[in-house]
Structures are given as C-alpha cells and as structure tokens.
Amino acid sequence: DQQVKQNSPSLSVQEGRISILNCDYTNSMFDYFLWYKKYPAEGPTFLISISSIKDKNEDGRFTVFLNKSAKHLSLHIVPSQPGDSAVYFCAASGLKTSYDKVIFGPGTSLSVIP
Amino acid sequence: DAGVIQSPRHEVTEMGQEVTLRCKPISGHDYLFWYRQTMMRGLELLIYFNNNVPIDDSGMPEDRFSAKMPNASFSTLKIQPSEPRDSAVYFCASSILGGRRGTDTQYFGPGTRLTVL
Numbered sequence: 001d002q003q004v005k006q007n008s009p010s011l012s013v014q015e016g017r018i019s020i021l022n023c024d025y026t027n028s029m030f031d032y033f034l035w036y037k038k039y040p041a042e043g044p045t046f047l048i049s050i051s052s053i054k055d056k057n058e059d060g061r062f063t064v065f066l067n068k069s070a071k072h073l074s075l076h077i078v079p080s081q082p083g084d085s086a087v088y089f090c091a092a093s094g095l096k097t098s099y100d101k102v103i104f105g106p107g108t109s110l111s112v113i114p
Numbered sequence: 115d116a117g118v119i120q121s122p123r124h125e126v127t128e129m130g131q132e133v134t135l136r137c138k139p140i141s142g143h144d145y146l147f148w149y150r151q152t153m154m155r156g157l158e159l160l161i162y163f164n165n166n167v168p169i170d171d172s173g174m175p176e177d178r179f180s181a182k183m184p185n186a187s188f189s190t191l192k193i194q195p196s197e198p199r200d201s202a203v204y205f206c207a208s209s210i211l212g213g214r215r216g217t218d219t220q221y222f223g224p225g226t227r228l229t230v231l
Contacts, residue, residue, distance in 0.1 A: 032215055043205050043222025093214035102214055106156030
C-alpha cells in the first residue's frame with residue numbers, strides 16, 4: 001500500500017495561472033516533506049520542503065502548504081511558466097520520529113501550456 | 115563536482131541475461147540510494163547504503179536483484195536473470211546524511227533506462 005499518494009497522474013495549466021499539485025500521506029511517522037522536480041531524461045532535483053512544525057513554506061513562485069490533521073500537502077506554483085512542465089514528486093520522511101527512509105509518491109506530470 | 119554518474123544510460127537486453135548498473139556518487143556523500151521508476155509504482159526505493167554498508171534492502175523485489183558498494187565511490191545494482199517486468203528507469207542518488215531534509219537532500223543521477231526483451 002502506498003504511503004505517499006499523488007492521485008492526479010497529470011495536470012494541464014495555462015501559462016500565468018496557478019498550478020496546484022496535491023499529495024496525501026498515510027503514515028503518522030512522517031514529519032518532514034519534500035518536493036522534487038524531474039525533467040525528461042534527467043534525475044529528480046530538490047525543489048522545496050516543509051517541516052511538520054510549519055503549515056506553509058514559500059520560495060519564490062513555489063509555496064508548499066501542509067495540513068497535518070488531514071495528512072495532506074499541496075504545492076502551488078504561481079504564476080506557472082512553460083519551463084515548469086515536468087514531473088513533480090512528493091516525498092516524506094521522519095526526522096524526529098526517526099523514520100529513516102524517504103518515501104516518494106508516484107508523481108504528477110505538469111504541463112504548462114503557453 | 116560532476117554530480118552522480120550512472121552507466122550505462124540505456125541498456126537493452128534479452129530475458130535471462132545478467133544486467134549490471136553502475137553508479138558513482140558525489141564525493142563526500144556518505145549515503146547512496148538505488149531507486150526504480152515505473153509508471154505503475156512511481157519512484158521506489160530499492161536499497162540504500164551508509165558508509166558502504168547496506169542499511170535497508172527491503173525494497174529489493176526479489177533475490178534476482180543484488181547491490182554492492184565495494185568502496186565510497188562506486189556501487190552496482192545487478193539483476194540476474196533479468197525479466198521483461200524489470201524494464202524501468204533505475205536511479206542512483208547520494209546524500210551527505212540521510213537525504214531527509216531540505217538542507218540535506220538527495221542528488222540523483224540521470225538514470226539508466228533498462229529494457230528487457
């Protein structure tokens with residue numbers, strides 16, 4: 001059973017609009033969350049993260065929101081640009097809980113249409 | 115630094131053959147991870163090493179899969195015998211610590227696309 005879920009395999013957004021990518025997790029041992037971005041024929045690269053002591057973390061056009069009670073997080077990209085077209089992986093780990101692995105979700109493929 | 119280096123980038127083989135994938139982590143990184151990416155399961159952790167010692171291999175699908183890290187600068191993932199369902203992209207990643215936080219993330223190689231006919 002997947003511990004990190006990304007229920008939307010793909011998403012299309014118009015350039016300039018907001019992209020919202022969702023992620024749900026089931027394991028209460030997770031207390032730290034990361035988003036990775038992957039272009040075709042390349043490996044994933046780190047994008048942004050959030051600790052469970054926060055409910056929001058912002059880095060430029062990228063903002064991650066965490067709802068611990070719902071075990072849900074989302075990545076917002078505003079405004080979306082064609083260069084943001086990629087696969088986005090949500091990942092979870094435990095720091096204080098000592099869950100020592102990083103578990104990745106299946107990914108959401110984002111297409112930003114010019 | 116050149117980043118994580120993987121070879122080969124593409125491998126096409128026939129069912130039953132042995133396949134060896136290679137990885138050179140970033141110098142100074144103590145953790146090395148092997149992942150497999152498929153459409154159905156996304157990015158799965160197969161095994162990871164700390165200071166060349168395998169820590170968790172619970173993600174290795176079967177005994178046909180084995181991984182070694184003889185030294186800090188080299189690791190292999192071997193599949194013997196290979197089967198068509200092993201076709202996937204295999205990634206190697208490394209990190210200084212466990213790669214579990216934003217200040218210590220995992221750095222991925224470009225991947226090896228394996229096709230087993």
